[in-house]
Amino acid sequence: MNGAESLIRTLVAGEVTACFTNPGTSEMHLVAALDRVTEMRCVLGLFEGVVTGAADGYARMAEKPSCTLLHLGPGLANGVANLHNASRAQVPIVNLIGQHATYHLRYDAPLTSDIEAIARPYSKWLRTSSRASEIGRDGAEAIVAARTAPGQIATLVVPADVAWSDGGAVAKIPAVPKRKLPSTESISRAVSMLRTGLPTALLLTGDALHGEGLKAAGRIATATGAKLFAPYPVTRLERGSGMPVVQRIPYMPEQAIELLREIPQLILVGAAPPVSYFAYPGNTSVLTSPECEIHTLASPGEDYVGVLETLAADFSPRSSKQSLNEKAERAPRPTGEITLQGLATAVGVLLPENVIVVDEAMTSGRGLMAATAGAPPHDWLGNTGGSIGIALPLAVGAAVACPARQVLCLTADGSAMYTAQALWTMARESLNVTTVVFANHTYAVLQREFSALGVGSPGPRAAELFDIGHPALDWVHLAKGMGVPASRVTSLDAFAKAMREGLESAGPRLIEVPL
């Protein structure tokens, strides 16, 4: 068995069974191995940002790593922006990056680059395999590193001759380090804070925001009156009717400061203290009030579910209803002209149960979370690292991870253009993704930031740099060009009809909503 095959077989043994890829010459032996190991599902992307964003979406929903397979330094570089987002999402990913044969590197052929240098900034684990007999073991260690809580990016660089040489051995997968409960002192401190009666919030992240972790957090909130917060850049939030109320900290600093002003006690469960995305002249970056006591109950990677369940057991419920989203009386479906509020309401009214919502709607999406709080239970995936161009790839990965569920991908037009190639993968794999493009023909967030920074009003040339409407992007043409059925809607009625059709049918759809 050559190195390549031992690596792929090791990955499958470690339950890594999806490979998102855009391979090149130096990865051909790995591709040949994929031919022989049919337990691995291969998903092709036409651009590497699709590949890495899909690996992120897959990990968020499957709660285990997939692997990417990328071509040398430039292929990796094309995937870096979404790896940045994935590293901020704290999800597990195993990157396989091809490299020239070891003896070829010295010639500095055109495609030679320092792959480790490109991978290092966001790879918590990074190694270049040095021989075929060890690459299985390297793969096994990469899986363990990726699965080590809270979820990490592990990058394995595979020289072509290591892949093609004989002597490969499938490796046993070592145990993943067990997540540890925080110290008793840390838990006691949180209990004391929750007993003061002062307004207190738990800022949750990772698996504290869905499943058993969220349920336990909900019991704490119910028993103590504490609020539950999520960071603005949320990896995965389970929400909807019957779920605990979790408020996302707003993106806009003034709104976040307003929310946090009332919170003299903040308990962090895996999360970092809230700060603004950007600095603004004369403003502080810290969003909590100076008097706020911030207690790190659980550091990143500690056992969030365990600690929340421990805490919840300490409190008996004060009320059984207080902190759960009530099932919304479903409002009548809005009709008439397109407005942002009307679109948000329509999404809230129409959202079926169990949908995975991917949200990169940017300025067009401000009303969406409020409008969907009481909709049937669903998952909400956000842009965790702020690098735009994540939504479509994330939707690809989520749909691959959960073939029985529908994905609703809400994206701004500017954002969607970074990685629009994902539409092709949706068509190729017949993924159940309904993409809604909010087409305001503008980098609207920049218009707002320009004023927020105190620069004044944009002059004609700045305004031109925010204007992506000349020429207008035609999303119906773009989608059809990549094999995705698409329509443009000009009323809320038409939007509702298209959204329902999309979520009821198999395969991808795209809806362009001109704003």
Add this chain to the structure above:
Amino acid sequence: MNGAESLIRTLVAGEVTACFTNPGTSEMHLVAALDRVTEMRCVLGLFEGVVTGAADGYARMAEKPSCTLLHLGPGLANGVANLHNASRAQVPIVNLIGQHATYHLRYDAPLTSDIEAIARPYSKWLRTSSRASEIGRDGAEAIVAARTAPGQIATLVVPADVAWSDGGAVAKIPAVPKRKLPSTESISRAVSMLRTGLPTALLLTGDALHGEGLKAAGRIATATGAKLFAPYPVTRLERGSGMPVVQRIPYMPEQAIELLREIPQLILVGAAPPVSYFAYPGNTSVLTSPECEIHTLASPGEDYVGVLETLAADFSPRSSKQSLNEKAERAPRPTGEITLQGLATAVGVLLPENVIVVDEAMTSGRGLMAATAGAPPHDWLGNTGGSIGIALPLAVGAAVACPARQVLCLTADGSAMYTAQALWTMARESLNVTTVVFANHTYAVLQREFSALGVGSPGPRAAELFDIGHPALDWVHLAKGMGVPASRVTSLDAFAKAMREGLESAGPRLIEVPL
């Protein structure tokens, strides 16, 4: 004057008058400065790979740097693949990368990343500005670094507070280091080699491949019988009737070895010794024969034009015609069914004078150079670093640099999908670019490499990873989606008509050629 304005004014003072950009919040003060400094032309790209590839194309044709303006680490990362190509092209580029305000970095906000780590691998000059009073000087030094022969990438990281603080000063541009002639010994050695009468070739690069450098090389070839070679990945080659015959070293190792077997003496002018792109099991990476004497006449950045003129003066012409491309008797325009040879012939027959040809046609383009050797004089720009997805961005930059010339962009379909967003910039700026997409619906180069690597025949899953035809990409829809008029041609007659119309009209066109 704030730091941002002093930087932009310094760039203009240093003749950097084009800015290719996709800015974000942290660059808003630089955008505001662009509003005030109208001598800088701003060109927006919807994806950063377009921005950096355009900066490369601009530099190849304008022979001076433009600047990019990119958003933090992820914006830079999206541009890295084409910066890799640009670093291999040895062209001058000044990258401006926004960074969080210095005091904001410690909070590790979502978009925080190690920008210098991402920039370092291909930046020959790299600095983070530390105060407004120095950023003008930093910009001036970046320009000098970029312009230092043979042409380099200089990256200046601009923290937001450095940009927005007062105290900026426009800096004087220091002199660019003069290119040095190689040593007399090196020149004498080349003269001796050329006098042996043994078959000898000059492997040229940089400005030895166009203008006065190429003319001098042509005189040497005429006088001595030496052959002129260019590396396969050619930055800019001036060619066509009346120009010296320059043969590009083939991509396929067996063909390159065949060509170089007859050359016992190879003289390098800025170029590296020829090696294969990739390693193949059991084959050597070196393409020259073991007996070949390789002499580095000029190292990268030395004075190629000067040394070639010095050499040329040493020889009196032996014949006046021998090494010039003869004007091709223009063959009758091919008609009938589409074939690769027919397309190549059609391009050769129809190419008007002074066109800039951008070539990333990959396997579909093998006959193009032979078919155009005797066409009217033109420039030929290739993919210098092997990272595919360069053609459309390169065409954007070349067209911005040379508004009076037409650009013919020949691209494979797989390649074009990496950076198809460039079409939108072509439409927005009304660039004179005719893009021909050779749509073979396959990563055909990988099919070939798979066999060349001795892996055997692709199995069904490997074959699927090379197949980009399911669903078929519809380039007419894609182009129209981005505002570029487009047509699909199914005969050589229709191709000829569409190509002529494209090259005779203003603004962009796209021609899809299904293969």
